[in-house]
Amino acid sequence: MPSFNLKVNKTHTYDAIVIGSGxxxxxxxxxxxxxxxxxLVLERGRMVRHVEDYPTMNNDHWDFEHRGKLTDEDKKKYHIQVRSGFIDESNKHFYNNDLDSPYTEVKRFDWIRGNQVGGRSLLWGKQCYRWSDLDFEANAKQSIGVDWPIRYKDLESWYTYVEKYVxxxxxxxxxxxxxxxxxLPPMELNCLEKHVKGSIEKTYKGRHLTIGRVAHLTEPINGRGQCQNRNRCSRGCPFGAYFSSNAVTLPAADATGKLTLRPNSQVASIIYDEKLGKAKGVKVIDSETKEEIEFYARIIFLNASTLGTTQILLNSTSSRFPNGLGNDSGELGHNLMDHHYRVGAMGSYDGFEDQYYKGRRPNGIFIPRYRNLDEASKMKDFIRGYDYQGAGGRGNWGGGISGGGVGAEFKDSLFAPSSWGMSLVGFGECLPYHENKVTLNQDAKDKWGLPTLSIDAEFKTNEMAMRKQMKEDAVEMLENAGLKNVTPFDYSGGIGVGVHEMGTARMGRDPKTSVVNANSQLHAVPNVFVTDGACMTSSSCVNPSITYMALTARAADFAVNELNRKNL
Structure with missing residues (x-):
């Protein structure tokens, strides 16, 4: 167990500052x-240590006072977080208290947050899919937003680098x-998933069903244990089987003796030196004492999450940058994206009564994008595409909770599994609309006196047309596979509930239309790097986290080389 250095040095001066620990x-x-x-790593939230700060990691359902349910008081504290459907009594300590973390919703925006050491790496779905040139070239080919200044070849080796470690x-x-x-070896599909896979791949040319590509170890690596199929991931994994900053990257950083970690540090702004034309440090407010402190470094990495990073940049004003650090283009805060999902279908299946499965696999199926790949798959009502996640399963003893019955016969029936069922949930790409934006609300300060965010974003006509097709396809695929009682659903909610917010400090070639360059540097402030979701220029339809990791490793390599050449 690493013993992190939490004590800053007396000069408050470092080679590098990283803002955010997710x-x-x-x-x-x-x-x-x-x-x-x-x-120096600055984290606005509290300290969370691997294993020792996972208080519910081994609890069973009956160990919780409310059997996992949130109380009415909790629902008030987490009134935004509950929109996700992911928070409950077992993991609420890893989610933001919304009363302490206000923001303004011009239109509904479900900002799901976990401010602590490790951030949302303790909560993410762990699905990992590489982008391709279909994604990197789409904006340019369709004259939407701006072109990515990189292509798949620029990230390919970095994808491999991070995948081997993760x-x-x-x-x-x-x-x-x-x-x-x-x-690593894939997790196994269950019998119903294999059946649906066979049906889809036989019926539809170019469609595939596979197990999710996921950051869960199926064999031990680097001292981490393999997944135990407990599906208690959102409580923290004591085996280190799923990837998190707490279990993997922060201990590696600490092992070098070069890391200083400072939790409870609200970064108010980045300090810009107008004579040097570079950033020289950051201004921090201690969350507990409200003391203002300045820290200094030669390079700064912004990894505070998409909206957290942009909030800091917008609040970093000077005579050179009156509208936010590096905001010469005026694009800072604009082009906010998220994946739209919670649309698809579910159904039941008669059969496989003699089969079940072992454990609680923390993963599902994946159907890769098959629309708008080429002329043959081109759709007339929308551009870009979508994929599906989902799972097949069989009910357990819980199926008898709401049923009637008494006596021995009823009790015996609880040991008989109920029927099989399967769901397909679509994930669709959102276009980068300039009018989807965040701004600082100077009239609404948080409890540390910092301006909060005002968020004005929505899904538009292209996403709505896509959702219609996503639903129809899901119904058709399940019915063709022989499922019964197939029911479509579309619970769109607000933008943000996909928890894949991207954009607002986009990457591009031209400083007049983008915020960061191909090396993840602010165009106008070369020693500041943005490598979290804020730098994304489009959103693809696949989960973005492995791309953030590849971009970060690539930018760090570039930054250190530039420091060694005395270019920063």
Whole structure:
């Protein structure tokens, strides 16, 4: 168990500062420390140590006072977080108290947050899919937003680099629009999932069903244990079987002796030196004492989450940057995206009564995108595409809770599994609309006196047309596979509930239309790097976290090389 250095040095001066300790911040810390830089990681939330700060990791359902349910008081504290459907009594300590973390919803926006050391790496779904040139080239080909300044070849080796360290289990498919990666052995599909896979691949040319590519170890690596199929991931994994900053990258950074970690540190702004034309440090407010402190470094990595990073940049004003650090283009805060999902279908299946499965697999199925790949799959009502996640399963003894009955016969019936069922849930791409934006609300300050965010974003006509097709396809695929009582659903909610917010400090070639360049540097402030979701120029339809990791490792390598050349 690492014993993190939490005590800052007397000069408050470091080689590098990383703001945020989540998925991308942990990677920045690891890479910079391993390359020899004295690195300070600032985290706005509380300290969370691997294993020892996972209080519910081994609890059974009956160990919770309310059997996992949130109380009415909790629902008030977490009134935004409950929109996700992910929070309950077992993991609420890893989610933000919304009363302490206000923001303004011009239109509904479900901002799901976990401010603590490790951030949402303790809560993420762990699905990991590489982007392809279909994604990187789409904006340019369709004259939407701005073109990405990078292509798949620029990230390919970095994808491999991070995958080998993270540990991704999955199956290779040989699809050009979903590049294969470096995989551990895949988890196994159950009998109904295999049946539906066979039906889909026989019925539809170009459609595939596979097990999810997921950051869960199916065999031990680097001292981490393999997944035990407990499906208690959101409570923290004591085996280190799923990837988190707490279990993997922060301990690696700490092992170098170069890491200083400071939780409870609200970064108010980045300090810009107008004479040097560079950033020289950050201004921090201690969350507990409200003391204002300044820390200094040669390079700064912003990894505070998409909206957290942009909030800091917008609040970092000076005579050179009156509208936010690096905001010469005026694009800072604009082009907010998220995946739209919670649309699809579910049904039941008569059969396989003699079969079940072992454990509680923390993973589901994946159907890669098959629309708008080429002329043959082009749709007239929308551009871009979608994929599906989901799972097949069989009911257990809980199926008898709401049923009637008494006596021995009723009790015996609880040991008989109920019928099989399966769901398909679509994940669709959102376009980068300039009018989907965040701004600072100077009239609504948080309890540390910092301006909060006002969020004005929505899904539009293209996403709505896509959702219609996503629902129809899901129904058709399940019915063709022989499922009964197939029921479509569409619970769109607000933008944000996909928890894949991206954009607001987009990457591009031209400083007049983008915020960061191909190396993840602010165009106008070259020693500040943005490698979390804020830098994304489009959203694809696959989960983005492995791309953040690859971008971060690549930017850290570039930054250290530039420091060594005395270019920063």
């Amino acid at each position: 998925i991308s911040g942990g990677w920045a810390a690891k890479e910079l420390c391993e390359k020899g830089l004295q690195t 540990g991704i289990s999955g199956e290779k498919l040989g699809l050009s629009h979903l590049p294969d990666g470096h995989f």
